[in-house]
Amino acid sequence: MRGNAAAVQERYLKLKAGADARVKALYSEPVIRVGTATCGIAAGALPVKEAFARAVEEKGLPAKVIEVGCMGHCYAEPLAIISRPGFPSLCYGYLDAELAARLVEDFLINDDPCYEFALVALEPNDVFPTFSDFPRGVYEQKIVLEHCGFIDPGDIDHYIARGGYGALAAALGKNPAEVLEAVKASHLRGRGGAGFPAGLKWEAAVKAGSGEKYVICNADEGDPGAFMDRGILESCPHQVIEGMLLCAYAVGAEKGYFYIRAEYPLAVERVRRALEQAREKGLLGKDILGSDFSCELEIFQGSGAFVCGEATALVRSMEGKMGIPATRPPRLAEAGYRGRPTVLNNVKTFAYVPPILNRGVEWFRSIGTEDNPGTAVFSLVGKVAHTGLVEVPMGTTLRQLIYDVGEGLANGKAFKAVQIGGPSGGCLPESALDIPIDFDSLQEAGAIMGSGGLVVLDEDDCMVAIARYFLEFTQQESCGKCTFCRLGTKHMLDILTRITEGRGEPQDLEILEELAEEVRAGSLCNLGATAPNPVLTTLRYFRDEYEAHIFEKRCPALMCKELIVYYIEPQRCSKLCNVCVGSCPVEAIYTREDGLKAIDQEKCVKCDNCLKTCPPDYNAVIKLSPPGLLAEKEGKRP
Amino acid sequence: MRKGVVFLPLLQGEEELIRKSVDKALRKHEATRENLIPILLQVQEALGYLPGLAMEQIAAALKMPAVEVYGLATFYNQFRLHPPGKHQVKVCMGTACYMVGGRIALECFERRLGIKEGETTPDREFSLERVACVGCCTMAPVVVVDEHVEGKVTPTRVDGILLSFGKAIASGAEAAGKKGEGAS
Ligand SMILES: Cc1cc2nc3c(=O)[nH]c(=O)nc-3n(C[C@H](O)[C@H](O)[C@H](O)COP(=O)(O)O)c2cc1C
Ligand code: FES
Secondary structure, eight states, X not given: OOSOHHHHHHHHHXXXXXXXXXXXXXXXXXXXXXXXXXXXXXXXHHHHHHHHHHHHHHTTOOXXXXXXXXXXXXXXXXXXXXXXXXXXXXXXXXOOHHHHHHHIIIXXXXXXXXXXXXXXXXXXOSSSOBGGGSHHHHHOOOSSSSSTTXXXXXXXXXXXXXXXXXXXXXXXXXXXXXXXXXXHHHTOBOTTTTOOBHHHHHHHHXXXXXXXXXXXXXXXXXXXXXXXXXXXXXXXXXXXXXXXXXXXXXXXXXXXXXXXXXXXXXXXXXXXXXXXXXXXXXXXXXXXXXXXXXXXXXXXEEOSOGGXXXXXXXXXXXXXXXXXXXXXXXXXXXXXXXXXXXXXXXXXXXXHHHHHHHHXXXXXXXXXXXXXXXXXXEEEEESXXXXXXXXXXXXXXXXXXXXXXXXXXGGGOOEEEEEESGGGSEEXXXXXXXXXXXXXXXXXXXXXXTTSEEEEEETTXXXXXXXXXXXXXXXXXXXXXXXXXXXXXXXXXXXXXXXXXXXXXXXXXXXXXXHHHHXXXXXXXXXXXXXXXXXXXXHHHOHHHHHIIIIIXXXXXXXXXXXXXXXXXXXXXXSSOOHHHHHOTTOOEXXXXXXXXXXXXXXXXXXXXXXXXXOTTTOXXXXXXSTTHHHHXXXXXX | XXXXXXXXXXXXXXXXXXXXXXXXXXXXSOXXXXXXXXXXXXXXXXXXXXXXXXXXXXXXXXXXXXXXXXXXXXXXXXXXXXXXXSEEEEEEXXXXXXXXXXXXXXXXXXXXXXXXXXXXXXTSSEEEEEESOOSOGGXXXXXXXXXXXXXSOOXXXXXXXXXXXXXXXXXXXXXXXXXXXXXX
């Protein structure tokens, strides 16, 4: 115990009372919450926010317009929640400036909540469905994302009013060992990819003795298709800060760092602001909440190298060196940053800690499975209808995640595969959809949990091309230290490139498999050791696609440029419409004497534009593979 | 590992500017190895890129070989060694964007601007880069132009974006003419 537990608690309750009063006052009048995380801003949330603000001002209403983070329903951005006393809080999606102005007028002045534009209500009521009335709400359970999208990340009181920093205040009244014990007992596994038990890592740092220690939050998020960590930092930075402080308290560290990639300017800004506010409230810095526990947190901006997400490389890059992984042992918990014991965890790992301490180990372990307690957070993207940030209990199946939470495939296409774990993960087919989501089951199937990128692929996606895409990524990001990782991946990439270009050879698949095994065995860090995963899983589940490329020079998904040609079906072309001619960037499309359009294959750059612009009434542009089919088609021309 | 870079000639007065920015960064951060990345980031923020001269000056201040600074700058994606264009085009090559035509968008820009990814047009008007997921996969393929995110970028939209910056688009006929005979 550090200092006077009662005094600490009293100080916290005073903060809480102040925050409660402020938030209550805010909500005594209408409040419009506009989602302005990166996803929202990209979809046009800022003009929407301005439109709300302008309308409110013009009408002279007492309503407030505030910014919140990402609610996870990114497919419906820009989103806003309108709360008006006497009504349930309603969430509206697909907003634009015009609709925003109309909502102010209709809902806030004329008492018509415009249910036709509402997506969901936040509180149970008699008139409109809430989250739990939708399949997604049934499966989703939010721990890490609990406050994301509902509170203003730029106002610490919004977090405190929801009980934020309560876990810290309570912990400061206990022994650090009790905090460590709780995290250990919770069986919380690290969410950065490998699933290492957080409690054991923390304990190692405790056992490493006293003296200077560090806590580092890994927000490098290098997977090129994932954005959960950013979403969390942009939407609820305080929960991560609180988790880091709890860790620092448990292991006896007085200094910590957020390692955030510089490509995430908004996350950096929001964390910086959150740190300032925490400092002002006495929740960060010297003698936190009047106890004798002091801890300072700072931001370190990473510079965009995938390998720097690896723990030892990350620490080296913080020391101003090239981010090249080091051999372990020693583990970071024994000798990390500046040679001192260091606890490094993922953003989500830290974010779980406050709820675990607040609600208890039993509660946490009741969610998910025995060996994988808690939830899994994914950025669900690709060809799925409802893309966004989702959080489901471990053990939920991939099928439930894609079809119930994600509402199935977009545009009525057929499911082909789901890519999990980014460059270190793999592509799983339909037959694997019933495996439960947890660290161990995914690994068994050949993928990995990774840090949570999940991309749904449909019939139009070529499995060889996606394997090549990830290998190109890891090959470029390899730090070059290990020969197998540096040269083996290059060799594999060359083979895959040849295959996608129609120059594959019969023995290629065997060579790929051999190389994959060697790269896996001969690499020091997990970048190299897992780099072959995308290739191995596609070979395992979609071998026929490789074979089609190699033996028939055909791309079944009609994606590989060198293996397809564009063709305009004369029976379907309208003759009168000129859209394709105008859309072609290289004037490869011309009008024949009989009025039909045709493509000059010599000039065609396969940009896909004519196919996209041909009016749906005709849909005359098609792709053919192998290119040899063209002669057949043209022979049959009327 | 990234490829070597040819430095573009400096503009008039740029040398002075570089010296000032480097001095400023060194005033803010202590000249230690640990501060190398923050120093480089600050200089890049001021100048828009990391000219060779800046790296040499920083190396001298930190008493380390310039080649080590250069090695570090080429190791990290975040550092750019060529000047940014007045308009910076960044094409997302994250998984979701790549699968729905990110590459097609990139090729369109390359074709229209006459430069390759990672380059700047000689008039320094446009620069073209690829970036990893910018977190808007829902709107893939995504292109970020001067901090403004454009979603669902088709080749037609590429032309639209360039036109909105007053870039003359060679008409199809001209483009085709350059490649050989015109359409019949
Ligand atoms: C190539 C490579 C990239 C990684 N990238 C990340 C990352 O972006 N974020 C992350 O949290 N962990 C990443 N990791 C895992 C880290 O090495 C480390 O295991 C993790 O941050 C520990 O946190 P956890 O115990 O909370 O999972 C990466 C590992 C490798 C090998
Ligand atoms: S992949 Fe392009 S925004 Fe995510």
